[in-house]
Amino acid sequence: MYGAAAGDIVGSIYEIENLRSKDFPLFSAGSHFTDDTVLTAAIEEAILRWDEGDGELETLAVEELLHFFNAHPDAAYGGRFIEWARGPEQKPYGSFGNGSAMRISGAGFYAKTLEEAQQLAERVTAVTHNHPDGIRGAAAVASAILLAKTGTPKEEIRRYIDNNYYPVMFTLASIPKDYGFEAACSRSVPQALVAFFESDGFEDAIRNAISIGGDSDTIAAITGSVAEAAYGVPETIRSEVDRRLTPDIRAVFAAFGKKLDSRK
Structure with missing residues (x-):
């Protein structure tokens, strides 16, 4: 969805050289999707495709991951x-x-219940990230999205994640200033979620995520996916994202949005 893409694009230029500040232009000439x-x-x-009865979800996930990888081979994938x-x-x-958590927002937005969000998250994640923490990271983000989009207060979402997935009862200010690149779900998903918990709007959530440092594009993508569920994506930000997307990705986002509208 657009929240994940916005976080990814904003964070793309800060992954290598972390900013550790909330004071920066959201988009620049070098901002790009990854x-x-x-x-x-x-x-x-x-x-x-699964919703249309085109096959088993796990098989379709593999097919589409391969398809989009081959369509965008230079998007800075993990080794x-x-x-x-x-x-x-x-x-x-x-x-x-x-990687399991950065790509999972569709499951949270599509699902109508927490159980469905968690089941979808596991099914599309385990085709690659079948380690328990890979699945846990995806399920935690999908759960937060489901709860946020149904109007659950942030503190209730925070307690749910803390009780069921990761400790998140810490503050952004408590994250060490030398917090570096952390690819493990257990060392990056909680930080991304706290960036959302401490936010007062979509843009503020993205700025919080960048201020952490670390794996900036992925942390901001995770934060943005949950922030979209809670706040929506401002049209000015969505427009900036749209003009940086390729037609195939833009078409998927549009089709997925229409599907979500039909499920309301």
Whole structure:
């Protein structure tokens, strides 16, 4: 969805050289989408095809992850995902990386119940990230999205995540100033969610996420996906995202939005 893409694009220029500030222009000439956006679109397309009865969700997830990887081969994927996509067989590789959480927003937005969000998250995640923490990270984000889009107060969402997934009863200010690149779900998903919990709007959530440092594009993509569910994406930000997307990704987002409207 657009929230994940917005966070990814804003964070794209700060992943290598962290900013650690909330004072920056959201978009610049170098802002671009990465694998976070590409694979978000892939999972959404798989869910759309599954909804239309086109096959088993797990099979469709593999097909679409491969399709979008091949369509966008230079989107800065993780090394193990590249090996999976280029390998002779696409088998899960035990990853607990935050790639599972960055691409999962479609499951949270499509689902109508917490149980459905968590089941969808596991099904589309385990085709690659079948480590318990890879699945946990995806399910935590999908759950937060489901709760946020149904109007659950942020503190209730926070307690739910804390009780069921990760400790999140900390503040952004308590995150060490030297917090560096952390790819594991357990060391990046909680931080991304706290950036949302401490926000007062979509843009503020993205600025919070960038201020953490670390894996900026992925943290902001995760934060943005939950922030979209709570606040929506401002049209000015959505327009900036749209003009940086390719037609195929833009088409998936549009089709997925229409599907969500039909399920209301």
